[in-house]
């Protein structure tokens with residue numbers, strides 16, 4: 001019986017992440033027509049992201065996720081963010097580096113995967129544990145009320161720039 005986690009090698013998939021997500025990745029990528037994509041993708045967890053939930057680095061086949069998404073109540077959000085970022089890599093593979101990060105190509109992939117194609121998520125819909133609250137000494141009240149952004153920096157690594 002084939003292992004459901006065969007697509008991304010163990011070293012490229014953080015142990016803290018639920019294995020069922022790895023299976024979701026395979027299903028999404030197959031539906032997107034890039035079934036081979038996961039074998040080259042690395043997923044990392046970051047403790048340094050504050051107002052960003054995830055980032056995709058297309059040229060490096062790398063997805064970084066905010067480690068706060070491991071919070072118990074955040075599993076569905078984690079799934080959406082992983083899908084969001086992987087769709088950037090898939091869109092880059094399918095359409096090249098010149099498309100807009102959250103343009104129609106990317107949106108179509110999110111819809112195929114069954115997720116709303118939203119580029120940002122209102123802070124009010126993000127579980128409390130995910131939002132990094134400022135310590136009293138370093139408070140930046142105005143910033144923490146804003147939405148958490150999902151960012152793609154696909155173009156930053158494009159040889160063509162922009």
Ligand SMILES: [Zn+2]
Pocket residue numbers: 084088101102119150151152
């Ligand atoms: Zn994005």
